[in-house]
Amino acid sequence: SQQGEEDPQALSIQEGENATMNCSYKTSINNLQWYRQNSGRGLVHLILIRSNEREKHSGRLRVTLDTSKKSSSLLITASRAADTASYFCATGNKAAGNKLTFGGGTRVLVKP
Amino acid sequence: ETGVTQTPRHLVMGMTNKKSLKCEQHLGHNAMYWYKQSAKKPLELMFVYSLEERVENNSVPSRFSPECPNSSHLFLHLHTLQPEDSALYLCASSQDRTAKDTQYFGPGTRLTVL
Numbered sequence A: 001s002q003q004g005e006e007d008p009q010a011l012s013i014q015e016g017e018n019a020t021m022n023c024s025y026k027t028s029i030n031n032l033q034w035y036r037q038n039s040g041r042g043l044v045h046l047i048l049i050r051s052n053e054r055e056k057h058s059g060r061l062r063v064t065l066d067t068s069k070k071s072s073s074l075l076i077t078a079s080r081a082a083d084t085a086s087y088f089c090a091t092g093n094k095a096a097g098n099k100l101t102f103g104g105g106t107r108v109l110v111k112p
Numbered sequence B: 001e002t003g004v005t006q007t008p009r010h011l012v013m014g015m016t017n018k019k020s021l022k023c024e025q026h027l028g029h030n031a032m033y034w035y036k037q038s039a040k041k042p043l044e045l046m047f048v049y050s051l052e053e054r055v056e057n058n059s060v061p062s063r064f065s066p067e068c069p070n071s072s073h074l075f076l077h078l079h080t081l082q083p084e085d086s087a088l089y090l091c092a093s094s095q096d097r098t099a100k101d102t103q104y105f106g107p108g109t110r111l112t113v114l
Helices: none
Strands: A005-007 A010-014 A019-024 A031-037 A043-050 A055-058 A061-066 A071-076 A085-092 A100-102 A106-111 B004-007 B010-013 B018-025 B031-037 B044-050 B053-057 B064-070 B073-079 B087-094 B109-113
Touching: A005 A085, A010 A019, A019 A106, A031 A061, A031 A071, A043 A055, A043 A061, A043 A071, A071 A085, B004 B087, B010 B018, B018 B031, B018 B087, B031 B073, B044 B064, B044 B073, B053 B064
Parallel strands: A010 A106, B010 B109
Antiparallel strands: A005 A019, A019 A071, A031 A043, A031 A085, A055 A061, A061 A071, A085 A100, A085 A106, B004 B018, B018 B073, B031 B044, B031 B087, B044 B053, B064 B073, B087 B109
């Protein structure tokens, strides 16, 4: 498997529920970023968490990072229909030449 | 709006055509990127430019030819493409070419090769 894999691949929830998705990676990282992509559009940066941070919040988003397990989670609280999108994690590490490596994404459907 | 624009938004071309994709960033960034996004595959980094110099070419076939005339503009010239090249091509920019920098993406060009 490749650096930055999201789980689950797809998620369907009702509006108002929380959505949780996970990202696992293999090599050591400098930081991990989460991006969102609406259908057929470009990616939009959501949040960056550094390797020395364990948790970060931004509005209804909560990101955790566990470097011992090489995993991160993205929680969207009180989801809205407008949160329907694909969510990608991207890892940055020196071993990869300081470039970002994106995972395959989690497709989230929030039903009204 | 992310400050990164791409034209055209949609492109249909035959295998013998020559076309170009254009990307422009209005953010004063020093690094620009081309990515390919195919169905059911992770985002693939194609090229990286830093201060107008190509610093990465991820084994991309020569039928894709990038050009960066200045730090605000990036082109992807296409010729003799194959149907499997059909994908969403995304341009991005960042302040510098380091992984700690947030990347700002354009809306993409949906390319269909007949």
